[in-house]
Amino acid sequence: MHVTTGIHPQAASAPTTKQVEVLDRVVIRFAGDSGDGMQLTGDRFTAETASMGNDLATLPNFPAEIRAPAGTLPGVSSFQLHFADHDVTTPGDAPDVLVAMNPAALRANVHDVRPGGTLIIDTDDFTTRNLAKVGYATSPLEDGSLEGYRVHALPMQSMTVEALKDLGLSRKDAERSKNMFALGLLSWLYERPTEQTEKFLRAKFGKRAAVLEANLRAFRAGWAFGETTEAFPVRFTVPPAPAEKGLYRNITGNTALAYGLVAAAHRAGLPLALGSYPITPASDILHVLSGLKRLGVTTLQAEDEIAAVGMALGASFGGALGVTTTSGPGLALKSETIGLAVALELPLVIVDVQRGGPSTGLPTKTEQSDLLQAMYGRNGESPVPVVAPSTPADCFDAAVDAVRIAVEYRTPVLLLSDGYLANGSEPWKVPTAHDVHAVDPDFATDPNSTAADGVTPQFRPFLRDPDTLARPWAVPGTAGLEHRVGGLEKADVTGEISYDPANHDRMVRLRRAKVKGIEVPDIVVDTGDDSDAHHAHAGAHHEASDLLVLGWGSTRGPITAAVREARRRGLRVAQAHLRHLNPLPANLGEVLLAHEHVLVPEMNLGQLALLLRGRYLVDVISCNQVRGLPFTSTEIVEAIEDVVAGRVRETPRRDAR
Amino acid sequence: MTTTPLTPPSVPLGLPTLRSGTHGVPALPEGVRLGKKDFTSDSEVRWCPGCGDYAVLAAVQGFLPELGLRKENVVFISGIGCSSRFPYYLDTYGMHSIHGRAPAIATGLVATRPDLSVFVVTGDGDALSIGGNHLIHAMRRNVNVTILLFNNRIYGLTKGQYSPTSEVGKVTKSTPSGSLDAPFNPVSLALGAEASFVARTLDSDRKHLTSVLRAAAEHRGTSLVEIYQNCPIFNDGAFDVLKDRDESVARLVKLEHGQEVVFGAEGSQKAVVRSASGFGVEVIGLDEARASGREVIVHDAETADPSLAFALSRLDEPTMAHVPVGVFRAHNRPTYDDEVRTQLDAAREASGRSRQWRATDADLEALLRGSDTWSVE
Known part of the structure; x- marks a missing residue:
């Protein structure tokens, strides 16, 4: 495989005197104050990494407060990126590298870093006052508590200010570019191409010359610091991952979902009309679609969630593809109108980007706890098809699928994404228009x-x-x-x-x-017996694995990583993942019965498990967590080992047939 | 597509000819005329005997043909309540939706279909209680829909509880000791919510009703028409004083654009003048007004400033001593749905396309690619 990036990175091509070490994978977490620009830094590092041809997965993690008090634990915002020379399915359990821009960021994240990992710490904010603010009695830089890590303590803020000193900026303004200094340093350290980031900065700050200059200089200063300092004797590189031939880009779940709606509507020959009320973490779909007027996309920002779905339904009544986007609390408000759509039998797509609940819950954190609301949260017998994407890029295909069902069957369809998929990103092989299912209205x-x-x-x-x-x-x-x-x-x-x-x-x-x-397509079981996944029917003559791990939605990545790990440990584990929650695939009952044990990891307290037990009378074993974060693969590996070791007791099994 | 010629209303409302609310809606071919029968569906009408809704239905079925539109391009959307059964009885497209949400549903429809003439049928409970939010937002956006608000000041379909337009102290099944909350004045509310067309009429005055409805349909933007409508079962006679031949002359203040606001029987005529103190208007004898030189208000429905219309709407009081009816406001301003479409057109033009451009596969693929791609070969 050969990767062409179309980019000739100044950094990568610049002469370097440093030794370069080749790694197969790295997990980096950027952490700082909410106002420090950590999401932007992470996004840019991701874009640079994607263009290198690495496979990757990301996990942005930020508080619901826009700007919590500076330097406090609640204000910490982070962005984690896992990139590798091979197929990556999760953002990584434990960071290899933590970039911490202040004591709060260190305190909130250091316990996640793998033993022996690298800490790159901006020391400028390590004052007695700031340390005390987050409960450090002594400075961790001096008290030996970071001994198990490779620590790079650098005054990044001061170095940024120094690099910008002749620009006539106030110290405060100059300090704002410290995230670009960190990005420059990390870009150097991991041999990332820098040209796209410079291009990005020009596009973003082009109209504000001073700000642009400050960001560019800080970025270059960070890179140059890496190259010249003795502190980093080694650079690292991660070679590209093997991938199918084609054109790629990096994409977040929300963008992929928005594009999927546009593509499906286009292929159906229907105008797309979105009625939406802003809500985290779904708002970006509204933002993306509202910028696509040139493609004939109508977006209506409604007075409330109820009006938003009403507008979408009104548009569908008139022959458009009506779509509404929301999160759990909004879905609750829309339920009566969805019931009306069930009665009217008109196409409608309702996107629920799930977050932690109940009530306002955890607005910026992920969860899968709206499954039962999607299935049953309406008065009367009110069946609604439910489709769930499993990765950020898969949000595109799931949206196309939802539109197909809505139009072909004249029904509202619920598309259940979640906060992790919404903001997470991964490389995506860009489809052509004809790769998108065409449906005839x-x-x-x-x-x-x-x-x-x-x-x-x-x-x-x-x-x-x-x-x-x-x-x-x-x-x-x-x-x-x-x-x-x-x-x-x-x-x-x-x-x-x-x-x-x-x-x-x-x-x-x-x-x-x-x-x-x-x-809906039959569910496919990956038995791990060979490289090909086996169709359930085709696999009937195989000796069944003892254990099936069955998931839905965004747990696919961690489950896949966990199943791989379990197999490495010699366990026979099969894996299957549900895209369609209603109707369930026709072969699902058979698949469940073909396994001695079925483990169902969910970011809720067992909602799919309840459906499966009710429908198939199968005693599935739940593995649940609702911490607002995706599963780590370790958690699922442990659950698998528990089941295999007989540590989870089941009730006596009945024949579901 | 042709613009429908505006038929002059049979009751002079003194309104100017503005860009029609039905502009863009296909007209019937030359020489083809529809009649009341064409707009009457097969559904059996199931309102109570004597219900005011019958009169409104008859008036609507009567005036719709006069708009000269193809009936397939006419849509009625309603919420929940007695009046919301309305769409079933008209042989047009229709949707009987859910409680209070018709304005939102209609907004989605008109924003995507410029070729439809859309009506919302609602009642005092549907529009002002459960659906209050959607009503005010439709009006502030100036969505091109005609809203018929049937006000009988009672909840009929749930069998007689007080409504948000019931007078204070109303004794009903749910308020045996009398209702406590002050009612809305729907006209004042609509004016406060920036509605561009606001009118009031009565179910019993077919001529006035028809004229107001036609003017409302032909207004471009949100038209809110409050229709006083009698509920013979749960609030019978609520508007009797306005229906009695003699009483009504003394009480109904018929607003006409460009005309002095005077009313009452010959010999005891009254005039509306600016109040001596404050910012409102008040009623005095016409003779007194003439003698004292106090200027009689000349109704201006078109003016951008809704203050005077609002002041006129405040003439209402519980005894209905004087009740203004007619068109309070008919001011032309850009409609939300037209502006939504204008933005789409502008975006196409800004990307070097014509307004009629429809996205091609290549446009879609350019979007999907974005600007940061790499190739694996």
Whole structure:
């Protein structure tokens, strides 16, 4: 494999006198105050790393407060990046390197760093007062408490100020560029190309010459410091990871999701209309889509969550692809309108970027605890298909899938992303337009029936397609198909208001049958027996693994890493991951029964486990955590070992068939 | 597409011809006319006998043909309540949605469909209680919809609880000791929420109702029409004093743009003048006004400043001694949905495309690639 970046990095091509050590993987965490620009620093380092052709995964982690008091533990913001010369599935359990911009950042993060890891610490803020603020009685730089680490204590802030001294900036303004100094240093240390970052800074600060100059200088000063100082005798490099031929970019889950909606709408020939109310961590989807007016994307920022979904539904009624984006609290508010969409049987995509709950919960942290709300959080029998992406880039494909189901089956669809997927990023092989599933909206244009006289053409708004059970989508402006829809129960076929008991029973069952009948691919089980994943049916003749680890959504990365590790330790472990939570894949029951044990890791207290137990009478074992962070692979490895060692007791197993 | 010619209202409302609310909505072919029957659906009307809704339905079915629009381009969206059954009875496109949310749903529809004439049908509970938020935001945005607010000052469909327009002290099933909360004045509320067209009319005055509805439909932007409507079951006679031939003359202040605001029977006519103290208006005898030289208010519905319209809306008081009806405000300002589309057009033009441009596969692929890519070969 050969990687061309189209970039000729000044840094990488500059003569270096330092020894270069080749690593297969590195986990770096940048940590500082909320106002220190750690997210930007992490983003830029990620972009540089992506363009080197490394595989990577990221974990931004920041507080809900915009600017918590400076130098305090609640104000610490961090960004973790795992990059490697091989396939990466998680942002890494323990950082190899921690960049800490102040005592609070050190205190909040140092315990996560692997033993023997590297600490690069900006010492300028290590004053008695700042140390005391975060509960350090003595300076960790001096009291020996960091002995187990390789410590680089550097006055980065002062060096930044020194590098900018003739720019006429106040000390405070000059200090603001210290994150670029750190980025420059780390770019040097890991041989990252710098040209894209300079280009980025020019685009971002182009109109503010002084700010641009300060950022560029600080960035270059950091790089030059690495090259000249004795403190870093060795540079590191991580060679590119093998990847399929093609064009790549780095992408976050929220951007991928937004692009998936745009691409799917484009391929369906439908205008995309988003109704949204800002909410963390979903707002970036609104931000991305609101910048795509040139592509015909309409975004309406509503007065509240209820109006947002109402606007989306109104747009769908008119023949657009209506979409609304939110997080858990917003989904709660939208539930009545989603129920209306179930009754109207119109396409609608509801995106829930899950966060910690209940109530306001942990706005900036991840969780998977809206599954039951998505499944059942409405009055009446109100079935809604549920689709969950499993990685940041997969948000694109999941969005395309959600649109396909919504349009083809005339139904609201819930797309369950989460905070980790939303803000995390990974390399993405950019698809062409024709890689995106095309769906035909198949608008009704003519009457589909005749009146009692058998001659007069008539439109029956609830006469269903026999295959999909979808009803016709006749939009206003279509002559002869005028009809009324509403939330009151409708008579089968005619759509007239009906309070008839038998009709209601029939309609409830029809709506359920429609959703149950949605075509979703069979779940694929990776048995680890060879490099190919085995289809459940094809795998039936294989000797089944004792243990299946089954996940959904964003736990895919940590589960994959954990299963690999368990196999390295000689355990027979199979893995499968659910994209479709409703309807569940047709072969799922069979897959569950083919394994002695089923372990279900979830960032909730067992919501999928409840569904599986209820549906299949299978005694699945839950592995749960709700700390607002993704699983570490270690946690799941431990759970696997517990199950294998018989440390988790199950109730006696019943035959689910 | 052609612009629908504006038919002069049968009751003079004194309104100027503005860019039509139905501009962009396809008109019927030359020579084709629809009638009331064309707008009447097969659904059996299920309101209580004597309900004021019948009169409004008849008026709407009567005036819709006059708009000269294709009926497939007319949409009625309602919320929940007695009045919200309205869409079922019209042979147009329609949606009977959920409680209070019709304005939001209509906003999504008009923002994406410039070729539709969209009406929202709602009641005092639906619009002003559970849906208050959506109502005010639709009006401040100036979404091009015509909102018919049926005000019977009671909750009918839930069988007779007081509503946000019920008078203080209303004794109902849920308020056996009398209601405590002060009512909204829907016209004042709409004016405060920046509505560009605000009117009030009565279910019993077919001619006035029709004229106001037509003016509302032809206004571009949010038109809010409060319709006093009698609930014969739970609040019968609420507006009887305004329906009695003699009483109504003495009480109804019929606003006409460009005309002095005077009312009352010959010989005992009254005039609305600026109040002697404060910023409002007050009612005095017309003769007294003439004699004292106090200037009678000349109604200006078009003016950008809604203060006078607001002052007129405050003439209401519980005894209904004088009740202004007609068009309080008909001011032209940009509509939200037009501006949404203008931004899309501008963005296409800014990217070197024509306004009619529709994204191609190449446009999509350029978006997906972004600016930071690398190739693996």
